[in-house]
Amino acid sequence: NDLHNFVNIALATGAGGEGDLTNDKLSNLKTVGSGFGPLIYKLPKTAGYKKLQENCKTLWDTLKLSPDLPEMMRSCEQEIDWYQSVKETQGSVEKTSFGQMRNINQYGCYEIGSKG
Numbered sequence: 001n002d003l004h005n006f007v008n009i010a011l012a013t014g015a016g017g018e019g020d021l022t023n024d025k026l027s028n029l030k031t032v033g034s035g036f037g038p039l040i041y042k043l044p045k046t047a048g049y050k051k052l053q054e055n056c057k058t059l060w061d062t063l064k065l066s067p068d069l070p071e072m073m074r075s076c077e078q079e080i081d082w083y084q085s086v087k088e089t090q091g092s093v094e095k096t097s098f099g100q101m102r103n104i105n106q107y108g109c110y111e112i113g114s115k116g
Contacts, residue, residue: 003033005102006087015089025079028072035062035069 007030009015011023033040038055047055063069076083 001102003030006090009090010086013090015086025076025082029076029079029083031066032069032073032076035059035066036073 007026010026014022036059038058043052043055
């Protein structure tokens with residue numbers, strides 16, 4: 001969720017600058033995070049070999065669909081300073097507001113109608 005929020009805030013606020021290059025960098029980061037997510041976010045420290053193998057299979061399936069994922073990972077690695085500078089420009093207000101908005105969308109209830 002933190003990666004997803006980071007990318008969405010950066011896109012919404014223009015924290016990384018405007019333009020296709022910025023959008024590409026942020027999109028690549030999000031894709032890499034999602035693609036490698038089974039190993040990064042979904043593998044508990046206590047996982048055994050079977051769980052590791054299951055998560056690797058998920059990654060291998062993803063790599064079949066997106067064979068350029070390793071190159072995207074290298075590209076993101078080269079841009080690590082840029083990502084850090086974007087993160088530093090994101091204020092706590094934006095992060096809090098975005099988190100609240102996400103919670104409302106996920107758990108809230110909308111009422112549509114008119115008063116009259």
